[in-house]
Amino acid sequence: MTLVYLYNQILNLIELKNGSIKEVEKKVLSDNWYTLNKYTFKYQRTDGTWEKQEREAYDRGNGAAILLYNSKKGTVVLTRQFRMPTYVNGNEGGMMIEVCAGLLDGDNPADCVRKETEEETGYKISKVQKVFKTYMSPGSVTEILYLFVGEYDESMKVSDGGGAENETENIEVLELDFNEAMKMVASGEIKDAKTIILLQRAKMNALV
């Protein structure tokens, strides 16, 4: 019995709570900016037999995103930035309109989303409201994305935003009429899932 086997068994018992999954082994395929792992495991079928399966999972940590809205003005604040993965897969020009979002980097989701709001949009907000916890791409990406909404107004504007200096983000800040933003969802101009979910949530709950 090797140490790796023992380690994997312990991992199974402590962290993984599915009795139909066993002998989970992890191999790092790429560990550059984020990590791509390959998991090999045994999966118990409904007839009781065990089959060996392999799945790759991209681990870039967890993230948080927020829809900033102003109910008096009827507006929302969104961001616009170049997203390479979309550029190479059918998004002409590669620009994406998204709610403000970022990776947790060790922070709790609420603190992360406040920090990202200030960095990316220039608004210093304190009150944020958690709405959902989502897996955006559960077949391939491990990430949990925590979704929030929060009110902003002009008194909270402390800088131009644009993203962290050291991250070459080049983020453009957009303040849009809420109905205009909903039209952009319908037309396909807004095509980012977290953004669509949060805009629809705002519509359903009549936030704006």
Ligand SMILES: Nc1nc2c(ncn2[C@@H]2O[C@H](COP(=O)(O)OP(=O)(O)O[C@H]3O[C@H](CO)[C@@H](O)[C@H](O)[C@@H]3O)[C@@H](O)[C@H]2O)c(=O)[nH]1
């Ligand atoms: N050098 C380098 N830099 C990278 C790489 N990938 C990301 N970065 C830098 O790291 C920054 C991370 O910025 P965050 O604001 O923390 O994350 P995000 O990319 O905006 O993440 C949000 O959007 C994602 C896509 O929808 C979400 O997956 C994520 O949860 C979050 O919502 C990027 O903007 C970029 O500057 C890379 O492969 N190489």
Ligand SMILES: [Mg+2]
């Ligand atoms: Mg971001």
